[in-house]
Amino acid sequence: MPWYPGATRIELKPESSQPHIQPTQLILHSIVAPWSPRRLYEYWANSTSLESHFGLGYSGDLAQYLPTTIRADANAAANRRPDGTGAISVETASNTSASDPWTDEQAEELIALGIWVHREHNVPLRICRTASDPGYGVHKLHRAWSTSGTACPGPKRADQFVHDIFPEIVRGAGGSQSGGGTYTVRSGDTLSSIALGFKGVTWQDIARANRLTEPYVIHPGQRLTIPAGGKTAPATPPPKPVVDLSRLREAARTDPAKRGTAVSYSGAQVVELALVAEGLLSRSYADGHFGTATVRAYAQWQQRLGYTGTAADGVPGKTSLTNLGNRRGFTVKD
Incomplete structure (x- = not known):
């Protein structure tokens, strides 16, 4: 079952046992509410509302609720067609009138997800020309994608999709620029x-x-x-940094040395840079010292994952650190 490695997995049940689809489209929505992915999950888990595969918060926090080869019910005729094809759908936090643009963090996550969808499911890099045409689109693009018509997303996001997000998906998935x-x-x-x-x-x-x-x-x-293109080095991705959980926890529990002095564990900076990428920590604090600002930022990351109380104390645990590494390109060892 395909689960996107850049999203936090929060599985919806029993919806995850719905019929299978062959994904041929990616459709972007607005929630018309400033909800986090966790809040959206709670809403769908306790109602009969029409769920999507993904939920995206304002700060770029992305959750996946269903495998992308399972039908979601937010796209009307595009949910699952008689031939078994269907759409992957993404709900995104917005204001209550769906009139605001996607934040930079949301846009970056949508681009990364769009690239993955192309590579994972071979969805063609074009905007859907009809309601059943394989490709990418926003919910308002085709009336058949909604039982009663939709204004989702608003004009600003629809414009962003055409002029900013979709071109970046194409660029990232196919490579269109010259080096140099x-x-x-x-x-x-x-x-x-x-x-x-x-x-x-x-x-x-x-x-x-x-x-x-x-x-x-x-x-x-x-x-x-x-550099200019044309070199022939192998395309195997670079090895991911490895963060030692026990050493990181020790660093987080130790009063750090003053800035500019030697750090106790270099892997702390890998985690700090990941927190910077999540919008939780200022770049100026990503110096390798797991100090007070980093502890506060990591506590916010834990809270984003749904942890509360002492479970969100800013000291990394294996599950929260692994989730961060999955999103930001490092692995964790005990």
Whole structure:
């Protein structure tokens, strides 16, 4: 069953036993409420409302409720057609009139998800020309996708989809730019994902051009040199950084040294940069010292996953750290 590695898995039951589909479309919605993915899950779990596969909060927190090969019921005629094809759907937090644009964090997550959908399910890189045409769209694009018509999403998001989000999905999934320039790192980027946007450029080319070595850490706002394409280095992704949970927990429980002094565990910066990418920590605090600001940021990450009380004390646990690593490109060892 396909579960997107960039989302927190919060499975809806018994909906996860609904009929299978062959995904041929990705359809984007607005919730018309400023809800988090957890709040959306609670709403669907306790009602008969029409669920989607994914829920996306304002801060870019993404949850998946159903495997993408199981029918979801938010798309009317596109839920599951007689031939077994159907749409993957994404609900996104919005204001109560669905009039606001997607935040930068939401847009970045939608782009990353759109790229994954293309690679995982071979959904073609085009906007759906009809209600049954394979491709990408917003819910309001075709009337058959709603039983009573829909204004979801609003004009600003519909415009974003056409002019910003969908072109970035195409760029990231297919690679349409030439090298020989620079690229500014955005939240969620990896060397591999950046290289996919440039013809004939591998992640190793970018690493060499910027003198990057293991664990190949990059951060939002960093400007990378993109070499000209044509080199033949293998396209195997770079090994992911490995974070030692026991050493990280020890660092989180220890009063850190002053900024500028040697850190006790270098893996702490990998986690801090992940928290920066999640919008929970200022880049200035990602210095390798798991200090008070980092503890507070990690507590917010735990709360985002649904933890409360002492379970959200800012000291990493295996499940919360693994979820963060799945989203931000590192692995965890005990």
